[in-house]
Each structure stands twice: as C-alpha cells, then as structure tokens.
C-alpha cells in the first residue's frame with residue numbers, strides 16, 4: 001500500500017483524532033481551527049521501546065521519511081501506523 | 088543648536104559635513120561629531136513631532152503584487168521612524184557578508200569583522216552594551232527554550248538567536264540625543280527643511296551645494312565639503328533620482344534591489360512529545376529579549392537556503408478565542424455538536440480545561456505549536472522604486488513602488504526549512520512537524536505585511552555595475568556624496584536592520600573624520 005492509498009483507508013481515519021469525520025455546520029471554522037487531524041504519533045512514540053525509538057530517530061537522521069498529510073514521519077512510524085490502523 | 092529653517096533670515100550656510108535626515112542613521116552619525124572641530128548641519132524635513140502636513144510627503148503608489156505601507160512605515164520628523172520602531176536589535180551574522188553561490192549578488196564588499204567594533208560602539212551609544220552575545224547561555228530562560236531543551240544547544244543543527252529589545256523610553260533617537268544636539272556649538276539641527284536639489288560641478292564629480300525648501304517658501308543653500316544622505320531607504324533613492332546626482336553606471340541601480348523580511352505565519356505545526364515538554368516546566372520569557380531559531384550556516388549552504396528565523400508559539404492561545412466564539416454560537420442555537428461530546432469539544436477547542444499532562448504527573452505541557460518563519464530576501468532588481476507622476480507639496484515627484492512577488496528561492500527556503508525542522512525534531516526525539524496546507528498551496532506567500540524593514544535601493548558594492556555606493560558608503564563617481572541607512576545593505580540578512588544601520592553610520596563617521 002502506498003501513501004496515497006493509505007490516506008484513503010479507514011485505517012488512516014481510525015488513526016486520527018477524528019475531528020474531520022464529524023459533520024458540523026461550521027466548515028469554515030473547522031478549516032481555520034487546528035482541525036488538522038493529529039496522527040497518534042505521540043502514542044506510538046511513547047509506547048515504543050528504546051530500540052524502536054532509536055530506529056525512528058535514525059530514520060529521521062538519514063531522511064528515511066514519509067510525508068503523510070503534510071506530517072513528516074519516519075518510515076518506521078509509517079509501518080507502525082499502518083499496523084495500528086489495521087488492528 | 089536646534090533651528091527652524093522657516094524662521095531663519097539667513098538662507099546661505101556652510102558646513103564641513105551636511106547630514107540630510109535625522110532618523111537613527113543621521114542622528115547616530117551626527118553624535119560622532121559632537122565637540123569636534125568640524126561644523127555639521129543635520130537637516131531634517133519635518134518638525135520635532137510628526138504632523139500631517141509632513142507625513143503627506145510619505146504617500147506614494149504601490150504597483151507591485153506585494154504592498155508596502157509607504158505612509159505608515161515611516162515618520163517625517165526629528166527622529167524619523169525611530170518614533171515607530173519596536174527597538175529590536177541584533178547584529179547581522181558573519182555569513183550575511185559572505186558570497187553564497189546560490190544567492191545572486193550576495194556578499195558585501197566589507198566583512199562582519201569590519202563592523203564588529205562599530206556594533207560594540209553602537210550598543211554603547213544605545214545603552215545596552217551587555218546585550219550582545221547572549222545566544223546559547225540564554226536559551227533556557229525562554230519558554231520555548233524550556234519546552235525544547237535540546238534545541239539550539241550543542242548537538243543541535245539549529246542555533247538560538249537572542250534579540251535585544253531596547254526599552255520603550257530609550258527608543259526615540261530624537262529624545263535620546265536632543266539635549267546633546269541642542270547644546271552643541273558645532274552641530275546644528277535644521278528642522279523644517281527638505282532637501283530638494285543637489286547642485287553638481289559641471290563634471291558631475293562632486294556636489295557644490297545642497298538646496299533645501301521650506302513649506303513657507305524659503306530656499307536654503309548649503310555649501311558643504313561632504314554630504315550624507317540619511318533620509319531612509321525609500322527617500323535616499325528618491326532624492327538621488329530627483330536630483331539625478333548619480334550619473335555613472337550606478338545610476339541604473341538607484342531604487343533597485345529593495346528588500347524586507349517578509350514573515351509567513353502558520354507555515355508549520357509541531358506536535359511536541361511529552362518527554363520534551365516535561366523535561367522542564369516553561370520559564371517566563373526574559374523582559375526585553377526575544378528568541379528565534381535558525382539552521383546552522385553549513386546546513387543553510389548545503390541545502391541552498393536563505394537566512395531565516397523560526398518563531399515557535401503555543402497554539403493554545405489561538406484556539407481559546409475561537410473556542411469561545413463557537414461556544415457563543417452553541418448558546419444561540421446555530422451550531423450543532425453532532426456527536427462530539429462536550430468533553431471532546433472542550434479539549435479540542437478550549438484547551439486550558441483539559442491540557443495534556445506529562446505521563447505520571449500533573450504537569451501540563453503544550454502539545455501543539457505553531458511555526459512562523461521570516462526569511463531573508465535576496466537582492467532582486469525587480470523590487471524597485473521609480474518616480475511617479477503625482478507631486479508632493481514641494482512639487483517633487485512621489486514614489487511609485489513595485490515590490491515583486493516572493494521569489495522562488497524564498498519560497499523554497501520556507502518549505503525546505505520546515506522539512507529540515509521536521510527532520511531535526513524527529514532526529515532528536517522531540518516531536519513531529521507538519522507543513523500546513525497554506526504552505527503547501529503557497530497562499531502563505533501572498534502577504535501584505537512588510538514588517539517595516541526597508542533595505543536595498545542604493546546597495547553597497549565593489550562595482551557601479553552592481554551597486555550605488557562603494558565600501559565607504561560613497562556614491563560611485565561622486566567625490567563628496569555619501570549614503571547612510573538601510574538603503575546601502577547589499578543583502579538583507581535575517582535580523583532587524585537598525586542596529587546595523589547605526590553601526591554603519593558610526594563607521595562612516597570615522598571615515599568622514601579621516602578622509
């Protein structure tokens with residue numbers, strides 16, 4: 001699955017704080033608010049072992065990164081996000 | 088002595104040095120002659136305080152895609168724009184003076200080391216000698232520094248830039264130096280006199296006399312050995328164009344290469360990790376100091392990006408008012424929560440009530456941050472001023488100003504710097520960075536905010552092909568005409584300009600005394 005496909009899956013929307021999935025009559029506001037879904041990156045980071053954290057840091061150090069909806073995340077995180085969403 | 092040109096009987100004057108314009112550049116320069124044997128006239132178009140009849144001279148037309156607020160970014164009176172400025176000071180970086188292959192026309196004819204003694208002197212003149220070189224040791228004192236404790240320290244690819252802000256009561260150059268100038272026997276301030284003409288020798292190689300007009304119809308003639316234009320970035324070029332003083336190849340460059348420091352807000356978002364925010368609870372920002380971050384020079388060069396400043400701010404404060412607006416809409420019944428619990432709503436839009444807490448503790452931390460950036464502008468010949476067809480009250484053509492669209496290199500710098508910030512925070516385990524939609528779509532670059540820094544238009548160069556003044560701030564081809572102020576900047580750097588304007592004026596004073 002490439003990045004574009006992943007963005008369209010329910011796994012992706014399950015992985016975000018899903019403000020964007022709410023149908024609200026104030027779309028103009030929603031746009032200007034920090035409506036940007038936050039990927040659960042903080043949780044992934046906090047739950048990761050020291051070894052995985054190091055792997056993620058190394059990814060960033062050597063630009064092994066993926067651009068997901070504007071977020072710059074490491075390839076390792078991308079894999080973790082996918083498996084998290086598919087659970 | 089401070090005189091009003093409208094009331095003087097004599098209209099013929101002589102001086103060793105005539106300084107035209109009493110903003111930070113002109114006043115700083117004049118102070119260096121106090122108590123010397125040189126007779127100096129400091130000519131100022133306006134009066135002691137701003138007034139509408141003189142402010143009208145600052146009106147002009149914008150013809151470019153970007154808008155510069157010509158009228159409100161300047162003051163035509165004793166003290167000039169120091170009546171308005173915020174007093175934020177920092178020297179240019181060493182690299183700002185050096186040539187960079189990817190920046191056309193980069194590099195000054197002088198080096199930072201040529202200005203260093205004058206930066207020191209400028210800090211003494213403006214009464215903050217202790218404020219230089221605060222960078223790394225000071226970072227922890229700032230809220231951002233406390234939240235991102237590793238950022239800007241050794242091992243980080245960013246460095247922290249501390250800017251000193253002069254306190255409000257010491258910002259107005261006129262007030263700061265009025266008493267000394269009033270008492271001086273050899274420096275004479277001539278208010279209400281607008282330079283309108285520079286009479287040249289037939290060869291065009293030197294100015295014989297300057298002509299100043301008053302609004303009550305007088306014309307003063309000043310014969311001076313040396314003349315310094317210190318009228319501000321826009322007016323220095325305007326007066327050179329009006330008087331056609333510059334006739335060498337350099338004349339084609341007069342008015343070109345205008346630069347500012349456009350600021351782009353909301354270009355990125357940071358999701359900070361609790362380990363970062365919890366390392367140390369945020370401290371209170373020191374009064375009169377500001378912190379920004381920039382990538383180290385090697386990284387800027389290898390990525391071919393211009394100088395920049397990141398400003399990181401917690402999003403909480405911007406969300407709160409919006410949350411309140413939405414709440415009032417809910418109360419009025421024209422808003423539906425559609426499945427969003429009140430708790431979710433509060434934590435999403437109000438913050439403060441449900442701030443995220445550090446794991447295992449009660450300490451709150453800021454989860455999301457906004458990233459703003461201001462970027463160095465490259466010298467761009469298309470950003471320029473011309474003389475318009477409208478005329479001011481003294482019959483002089485008004486400014487027609489064209490500020491070009493934000494060039495590709497500046498757009499690239501912004502986008503690239505945000506990506507590098509993402510790599511850096513990721514590498515250090517501090518958080519993740521998102522490029523906002525506004526950045527990705529390019530709408531951040533449609534700005535109307537010039538940040539009031541005005542530079543270029545009579546740039547310093549080693550050759551009249553690419554500049555207007557030489558390394559001594561002397562106009563190419565004219566023996567006795569000099570320029571002081573932001574107009575001589577060869578590149579804009581990424582710090583506020585006035586501290587450098589003052590340092591350059593002090594350097595020019597030494598040159599004029601010894602020439």
Ligand SMILES: Cc1cc2nc3c(=O)[nH]c(=O)nc-3n(C[C@H](O)[C@H](O)[C@H](O)COP(=O)(O)OP(=O)(O)OC[C@H]3O[C@@H](n4cnc5c(N)ncnc54)[C@H](O)[C@@H]3O)c2cc1C
Nearest residue numbers: 108110111112132163167168173174175282319572583585
């Ligand atoms: C809102 C605001 C905030 C700012 N904040 C900062 C900041 O925090 N830090 C910073 O570094 N910079 C700041 N600046 C920029 C700063 O004000 C300028 O860089 C500085 O004032 C330039 O000094 P100057 O002497 O070259 O020109 P000016 O201050 O523009 O002075 C020029 C003088 O020349 C006179 N003059 C013009 N034409 C003629 C003529 N034909 N004959 C006689 N006299 C003439 C004018 O009346 C004026 O007094 C700010 C500017 C603004 C507007």
